[in-house]
Amino acid sequence: MRILVVNVNTSASITESIAAQAATAARPGxxxxxxxxxxxxxxxxxxxxxxxxxxxxxxAVRAYREPFDAIIQAGYGEHGREGLQELFDVPVVDITEAAASTAQFLGRTYSVVTSLDRTVPLIEDRLTAAGLAARCASVRASGLAVLDIERDLRAAVDAIAEQAVRAVDDDRAEVICLGCGGMSGLGERVRERTGAPVVDGVTAAVTIAESLVHLGLRTSKVRTYAPPRPKAIINWDPPRARG
Amino acid sequence: MRILVVNVNTSASITESIAAQAATAARPGxxxxxxxxxxxxxxxxxxxxxxxxxxxxxxAVRAYREPFDAIIQAGYGEHGREGLQELFDVPVVDITEAAASTAQFLGRTYSVVTSLDRTVPLIEDRLTAAGLAARCASVRASGLAVLDIERDLRAAVDAIAEQAVRAVDDDRAEVICLGCGGMSGLGERVRERTGAPVVDGVTAAVTIAESLVHLGLRTSKVRTYAPPRPKAIINWDPPRARG
Amino acid sequence: MRILVVNVNTSASITESIAAQAATAARPGxxxxxxxxxxxxxxxxxxxxxxxxxxxxxxAVRAYREPFDAIIQAGYGEHGREGLQELFDVPVVDITEAAASTAQFLGRTYSVVTSLDRTVPLIEDRLTAAGLAARCASVRASGLAVLDIERDLRAAVDAIAEQAVRAVDDDRAEVICLGCGGMSGLGERVRERTGAPVVDGVTAAVTIAESLVHLGLRTSKVRTYAPPRPKAIINWDPPRARG
Amino acid sequence: MRILVVNVNTSASITESIAAQAATAARPGxxxxxxxxxxxxxxxxxxxxxxxxxxxxxxAVRAYREPFDAIIQAGYGEHGREGLQELFDVPVVDITEAAASTAQFLGRTYSVVTSLDRTVPLIEDRLTAAGLAARCASVRASGLAVLDIERDLRAAVDAIAEQAVRAVDDDRAEVICLGCGGMSGLGERVRERTGAPVVDGVTAAVTIAESLVHLGLRTSKVRTYAPPRPKAIINWDPPRARG
Amino acid sequence: MRILVVNVNTSASITESIAAQAATAARPGxxxxxxxxxxxxxxxxxxxxxxxxxxxxxxAVRAYREPFDAIIQAGYGEHGREGLQELFDVPVVDITEAAASTAQFLGRTYSVVTSLDRTVPLIEDRLTAAGLAARCASVRASGLAVLDIERDLRAAVDAIAEQAVRAVDDDRAEVICLGCGGMSGLGERVRERTGAPVVDGVTAAVTIAESLVHLGLRTSKVRTYAPPRPKAIINWDPPRARG
Amino acid sequence: MRILVVNVNTSASITESIAAQAATAARPGxxxxxxxxxxxxxxxxxxxxxxxxxxxxxxAVRAYREPFDAIIQAGYGEHGREGLQELFDVPVVDITEAAASTAQFLGRTYSVVTSLDRTVPLIEDRLTAAGLAARCASVRASGLAVLDIERDLRAAVDAIAEQAVRAVDDDRAEVICLGCGGMSGLGERVRERTGAPVVDGVTAAVTIAESLVHLGLRTSKVRTYAPPRPKAIINWDPPRARG
Structure with a gap:
């Protein structure tokens, strides 16, 4: 099967990092x-x-010309998953939701450690919209901008682990979700510091997308995600990918 | 003061209808x-x-070249209000929220009567995101597409009033919100049929926007709606308005 | 239009202060x-x-002999708003609810800073009853009695601002509501200390009452606030206002 | 011990009926x-x-001159319990809460069947304020005014039982609370019609008040129900009881 | 009447302590x-x-050969109360729920102070399942194992009182529930340290069970707690009590 | 990897049916x-x-003598998952939760169609305990006992599909979960009748268990599911499996 993993950032280096992380979880085939x-x-x-x-x-998905079996939206606390579900029949998996959903199988509560303070509300709102907030102990910011994480991994691990420890001790989290695409690959080091399982959204999403495809399940079209009604979309010729 | 009322549809006739409705509520000045x-x-x-x-x-707001004091997003159950709040300092009022917030002062519970069944979930999610769901008795669909309402107002009133009556009798609503920009102007006829106050989102939003400006209040910038961080936005040259 | 602003305290100096504050927000006419x-x-x-x-x-409202268009109950976290809505047809606006409802248009969350610790539960219960609790980050007490605020405004501003800062930093509030009628007029100084918008309940209520009247909206009488049924009220001859 | 059972109505016949009902539950002593x-x-x-x-x-309680050990507020969905808790140290038991609290020990969910439709919201709000709403399946109105119940008991039983049956079948209630002081004494007949346990608020309240006194428990004075602060209460000389 | 108080632990000394505590609350007869x-x-x-x-x-209850009128499950945050309600018609009272239900009559909020950190989630889940979580301010662990409490009562009182004080001051609890069967009898000393009423689950449960029996109320059999359907239970010959 | 799928019923035919269903979802290896x-x-x-x-x-799991990588508890709305998580380090997946968690990726809301009315509350409580209730539109009973389903599959499909259609139309579900182990294998026929995706708990659980193992994730041991403390378990020699 073919799974599209769509970065939300236009930074190609993040796309590469997400792709590499996704590849570590993908099964043969x-x-x-x-x-x-x-x-x-x-x-x-x-x-x-x-x-x-x-x-x-x-x-980006509409412009993709080959067949595909599932879509992963690889951003944390982002808008837009509902639109993807409307436009396409294949399963759509948001990494924020994939991580939370996976974490709930591993402990009674989970916390998300994300990048900047300003993204905390977006993640909280996404979890609420997805019905996954009840067992969320907290969403904590490490204070790192997305691009900072790439630049100094050691400092990133320190900042993330510090918040993860506080999530476990103060907020009573039992599982940690890494709440930023750029944090992919740091899970093992954070786990060592906290003793709690660490869930990475990208790899979790890959396994969920694979499973949905494997089970023959597709997005429900009975109401919210029914295809758009036929109508005029005016003046919209989206910029195309470079090269 | 100047208030921008931004239609979410590209249909100019709806913009005209919203503008006319807004004008009925605007105070001198x-x-x-x-x-x-x-x-x-x-x-x-x-x-x-x-x-x-x-x-x-x-x-559309970014492209507007004159000063303005507030923004009204004139669509029901739409995405995007949070982005407007980030980009601008002036108050932003969403008509879904304006109607609900106003309705709560008039009765213990309210219902929204909207156009199509598929828009019900969008309105519910918007009310939840805005913290206005606790006193929402129901969101009901009239079955009318947005453009149908313009075409046959009499049939529209019938369909809307039928759901409004059921909202009051079955869902225990005490106030009705007209949940579609195109329904502006039908309030009085729906009120006659139900005996309950009817709130129109556009006029409610105008008075709220006026009040916020009058009180000198502006969007909080301390966290969620802080201005975007300076960074490269690539390849984005949005289509410009015609004419 | 004429708006009755009813103090909940029998202290005439507080009535004067509320009236002055209300006057700053009232529009011509x-x-x-x-x-x-x-x-x-x-x-x-x-x-x-x-x-x-x-x-x-x-x-007090029943004893008032002239026509009026709206009622403001000018106390924070008080009982009784529901009874006013039953007795009268004109809109009734509680200042606790007016402040919260206004704050929700300005930021994702709000906190209330009130007088004594013992009034915190009353305000929380009022917000819950009004369906406005979902986005309330906290209700905090400044430790000041109502009459203390009048006596030493400088100390009052310090005590209030200290709690407002903690609301923003610790409770993640984005807007501050001044939760005591006696705090009217301190808003600007608290805003300077926190950087967050500050909402005063009295002025917010004035603009909301004006707007409801302007839009021709009145309290719903379909259920909860239907007029009292005709029946014997025995032995009740309320004390009349002095003078 | 002595328990004050305070009617909320000024109808002496209801007081008698409540007293008689309370007496059936009171233990020796x-x-x-x-x-x-x-x-x-x-x-x-x-x-x-x-x-x-x-x-x-x-x-009425303040005017009572003898010692007493507990207070029962014998009205359904009424305001005022919080004030009683402030004024007195002895336990205060509201019959709405007593019935719900008792019902929760008997089944997974309960419904309240009350008098008029307009009292439904008051009962719902009281249960929410008391933290007892989570297991409330519904509050249903029989359509009977309080004084009608006394006048035609047979018709009252029919109207109440009809709603009780619907509560069990449609709302999935497992226990029925009789939600009106005037319904005291009809429990057995309603139970026969539904097969579900029926809880009467007055008798439930008597046993709870007895138990609290027996255990030496009194109202907490650490915050919400601390005694009123010493201050001037002006112009308030409440009407005294007749005779 | 006869009330069975069933220890959840197999330690006979705890059974004795629970029995003694229950006896202090039992009325004559x-x-x-x-x-x-x-x-x-x-x-x-x-x-x-x-x-x-x-x-x-x-x-243990099935093996008991004499008639009885009520069952108390004397463990904090335990599984199994629902099964007892299915198997027997008499009222079943869980001490976690008895304490919370009683506490709610004494203050606006309550906290539970329990033994080990790991039992906190069990108590939280039990309160949620019972519909008693809304007014729970916190569940706090004293860090004491069940058997430690017996061994050093003075140290136990210190550890429990420390958490009780923090519950009142930091979590805004107004009543304290002692959340461990082994804490029975320490209530007075904890109350002295906090000024808040202290509820013991065992004694609260005794009075509630007595009241339910006194009122002639029994477990609802209309749905969740209907008797088990007749069917083969294979290979189950439970160990019998010693001696 | 080896996954233990543990039936909750002692009926060997149900075990066979669950095993066959699980096998359809298991990947090679x-x-x-x-x-x-x-x-x-x-x-x-x-x-x-x-x-x-x-x-x-x-x-049953303790008695199993070979190594294994994950455990599936194959019963709907059952007690005990928390205990399995305490006793073992490998992931534990409950099929009620697996189905709900999977359904949430496919539509905005889901309903569960189960066997008997009396099991509805157990499923509701399990979903709440697992933090998966927010997007549950309803739990509906088909009226079929577990063993009836096996006996007449055609009638079972009819009864289940009827409730599924009502869930979609009346409760606004967008995905259906088959809420009984015995319903495994009926998914496709129910999907044809409703147009909504149908999720089977057993197959969903297999893919989730596989994914957790594949990602190297294990049950968190930091608090709720820490291993039992060493202590005397007296008189417990569980019946062993036959043959």
């Missing part, structure tokens, strides 16, 4: 195709950028 | 400027169209 | 009439006093 | 003293009347 | 029969032990 | 080992039987 949006912010860290990314991600 | 997005769906009735409208509305 | 209850506690700071004020406020 | 408020509505069926009763009940 | 399960953990402090105790408690 | 409890009810349909099954399932 699963092809991971990582897409970078043709337009939008280098790194998405707020609502405007996320709204823009929502459309850019949808258009 | 308030100038209503109605904007139509430069791109997007003729009528927004689902997630993809709404995500596209979210960006189109933001770009 | 709005007459503010401030009423002091004929009986009850000098300053209301608990349940018994608030229950007594509930009746005293209703009787 | 418990003296039931039934009080009728000195002022207020013959029968309380709405917010204004309930707010007035709240004060009338408090004043 | 109430016979307390304390049962020790025939099998299971000496002290129950986790899920496996609690699941085993659930069955052991049910079998 | 996954060995499914189906276990039947050594004691307990032929078919579990209530709390007592479920409490007994909880222990029987744990003992």
């Amino acid at each position: 699963t092809e991971i195709v990582a897409l970078t949006p043709a337009f939008g912010a280098e790194s998405v860290e707020g609502n405007y950028e996320s709204h823009l990314a929502a459309i850019a991600v949808m258009e | 308030t100038e209503i400027v109605a904007l139509t997005p430069a791109f997007g769906a003729e009528s927004v009735e689902g997630n993809y169209e709404s995500h596209l409208a979210a960006i189109a509305v933001m770009e | 709005t007459e503010i009439v401030a009423l002091t209850p004929a009986f009850g506690a000098e300053s209301v700071e608990g349940n018994y006093e608030s229950h007594l004020a509930a009746i005293a406020v209703m009787e | 418990t003296e039931i003293v039934a009080l009728t408020p000195a002022f207020g509505a013959e029968s309380v069926e709405g917010n204004y009347e309930s707010h007035l009763a709240a004060i009338a009940v408090m004043e | 109430t016979e307390i029969v304390a049962l020790t399960p025939a099998f299971g953990a000496e002290s129950v402090e986790g899920n496996y032990e609690s699941h085993l105790a659930a069955i052991a408690v049910m079998e | 996954t060995e499914i080992v189906a276990l039947t409890p050594a004691f307990g009810a032929e078919s579990v349909e209530g709390n007592y039987e479920s409490h007994l099954a909880a222990i029987a399932v744990m003992e």
Whole structure:
């Protein structure tokens, strides 16, 4: 099967990192195709950028010319998953939700450790919208911008682990979700520091997408995610991917 | 003061209707400027169209060249209000929230009567995200598409009033919100049929926007709606409005 | 239009202060009439006093002989708003709810800073009853009695600002509501200290009452606030206002 | 021990009926003293009347000259319990809460069958304020005014039983609470019709008050129900009981 | 009447302590029969032990040969109460729920102070399942194992009181529940340290069981707790009590 | 990897059916080992039987002598998952939770269609305990006993499909979960009748267990599911499996 993993950021290096992380989870026979949006912010860290990314991600999938079996939206606390579910029949998996859903099987509560303080509300709202907030102990910010994480992994691990420890001790979390695409690959080091299982959204999403495809399940079209009604969309010729 | 009222649909006739409705509520000294997005769906009735409208509305405001004091997002159950709050300092009022917030002062519970069944979940999610769901008795669909309402007002009133009566009798609503920009102006006739106060989102939003400006209040920038961080937005040159 | 602003305390100086504050928000053509209850506690700071004020406020409005268009109950976390809505057809606006409802348009969450610790539960319960608790980050006490605020405004600002800062930093509030009628007029100084918008309940209530009247909206009479049934009320001859 | 059972209505016949019902539950050594408020509505069926009763009940207890060990507020969905808890140290038991609390030990969910439709919201709000709403399946109105129940018991049983059956079948209630002081004594007949246990608030409250006294427990004074602060209460000389 | 008080631990000394505590609350005419399960953990402090105790408690009651009027499950945060309600018609009272239900009559909020950190989630889940979580301010662990409490009462009081004080000051609890069967008898000393009422689950449960019996109320059999359907239970010959 | 799928019923035919269903979902390299409890009810349909099954399932796993990588508890709305998580380090997946968690990726809401009315509350409580209730539209009973389903599959499909259609139309479900182990294999026929995706708990659980093992994730031991403390378990020698 072929799974599209769509970065929400236009930074190609993050796409590469997400693709590599996804590949570590993919089973034999699963092809991971990582897409970078043709337009939008280098790194998405707020609502405007996320709204823009929502459309850019949808258009990136629409522009993809080969068949595919599932879509992963690889951003934390982002807008747009509902639109993807409307446009396509194949399963759509958001990494925020994939991580939370997986974490709930491993402990009674979970916390998310994310990048900047300003993204905390977006993640909280996404978890609430998805019906996954009841067992969320907290969403904590490490204070790191998305692009900072790439630049100094050691400092990133320290900052993330510090919040993870506080989530376990103070917020009574039992599982930690790494709440930023750029944190992929740091899980083992955070686990060593906290003693709690650490869930990475990208790898969790890959296994969930594979499972949904394997079980022959597709997005429900009975109401919310029914295909768009036929109508005029005017003046919209989205920017195309470079090269 | 000048209030921008931004239609989410690209249909100019709906913009005119919203502008006319807004004008009935505006106090002396308030100038209503109605904007139509430069791109997007003729009528927004689902997630993809709404995500596209979210960006189109933001770009419409960014493209507006004169000073303004407040923004009204004139669509029901739409995405994007958070992005507007980030981009601008002036108050932003969503008509779904304006109607609900106003209704709560008039009765213990309220219901929303909207257009199509598929928009019910969007409205429910918006009310939840805004912290206004606790006193929502129900969101009910009249079965009318947005553009149908314009075409046959008498039939529209019948369909809307039928659901409003059921909301009062079965769902124990005490106030009715008209949950579609196109329903503006039908309030009095629905009130006659139900005996319950009827709130129109556009006029409610105008008075709220006026009040926020009058009180000197602006969007909080301490966290969620802080301005976007400076960074590269690539390849994004949004379609401009016609004419 | 004429708006009755009814103090819940029998202290005339507080009535004057509320009236002055209301006047700053009233638009041209709005007459503010401030009423002091004929009986009850000098300053209301608990349940018994608030229950007594509930009746005293209703009787003060019943005793008022001129026409009026709206009623503002000018106390924080008080009982009685539901009774006013039953007795009268015009809109009734509680300042606790007015502040919260206004704050929700300005930020994702809000906190209330009130006077004494013992009034915190009353405010929490009022917000819950009104369906406005979901986005309330916290209700915090400054430790000041109502009458202390008048006596030393500088110390009051310090005590209030300290709690406001903690609300923003620790409870993740994005907007501050001043939760005591006596705090009216301190908003600007608290805003300077926190960087967050500050909402005053009295002025918020004035604009909401004006808007409801302007839109021709009145209290729903379909169920909860239907007029009292005709029946014998025995032995009740409420104390009348002095002078 | 002596338990004050305070009617919220000024109808002496209801006081007698409540006293008789309370007596059936009182253990040896418990003296039931039934009080009728000195002022207020013959029968309380709405917010204004309930707010007035709240004060009338408090004043009735204050006017009582002998020692007592507990207070029962014998009205359904009424305001005022919090004020009683502030004024007195002995346990205060509201019959709405007593019935719900008792019902929760007997089945997974309970419904309340009350008098008029307009009292449904008051009961719902009381249960929420008391933290007892989570297992409430529904509050249903029989359509009977309080005084109608006394007048035709057979018709009352029919109307109540019909709603009780619907509560069990449609709302999945497992226990029925009789939600009106005037329904005391009809429990057995309603139980026969539904097969579900029926809880009467007055008798439940008597046993709870007895138990609290027996265990030496008193109202917490650490915050919400601390005694009123010393201050001037002006112009308040409540009407005294007749005779 | 005869009330069975069933220890969840197989430690006979705890059974004796629970029996003695229950006896202090029993009214004249109430016979307390304390049962020790025939099998299971000496002290129950986790899920496996609690699941085993659930069955052991049910079998202990089934093995009891004399008539009885009510059952008290004397463990904090334990599984199994629902099964007892299915097997027997008489009222079943869980001490976790008895304490919370009683506490709610004494203050606006309550906290539970229990033994080990690992039992906190069990108590939280039990309160949620019982519909008693809304007014729970916190569940706090003293860090004491069940059997430690017996060994050093003075140290136990210190550890419990420390958490009780923090519950009142930091979590805004107004009543304290002693959340461990072994803490019975320490209430007065904890109350002295906090100023808040202290509720003991065992004595609270005795008075509630007595009241339910006194009122002629029994477990609802209309749905969740209907008797088990007749069917083969294979290979199950539970260990019998010693001696 | 080896996954233990443990039936909660002692009926060997149900074990076979569950094993066959599990096998349809298992990937190459996954060995499914189906276990039947050594004691307990032929078919579990209530709390007592479920409490007994909880222990029987744990003992069945303890008695298994080979290594294994994950455990599936194959019963709907059952007690005991928490105990399994305490006793073992490998992931534990409950089929009620597996189905709900999977359904949430496919539609905005889901309903569960189960066997008897009396099992509805158990499923609701399990979903709440697992933090999966927010998007549950309803739990509906088909009226079929567990063993009836096996006996007449055609009638079973009819009864289940009827409730599934009502869930979609009346309760606004978008995905259906088959809420009974015995319904495994009927998914496709129910899907044809409703147009909504149908999730089977057993197959969903197999893919989730495989994914957790594949990702190297194990049950968190930091608090709730820490291993039982060392202590005396007296008199407990569980019945062993036959043959």
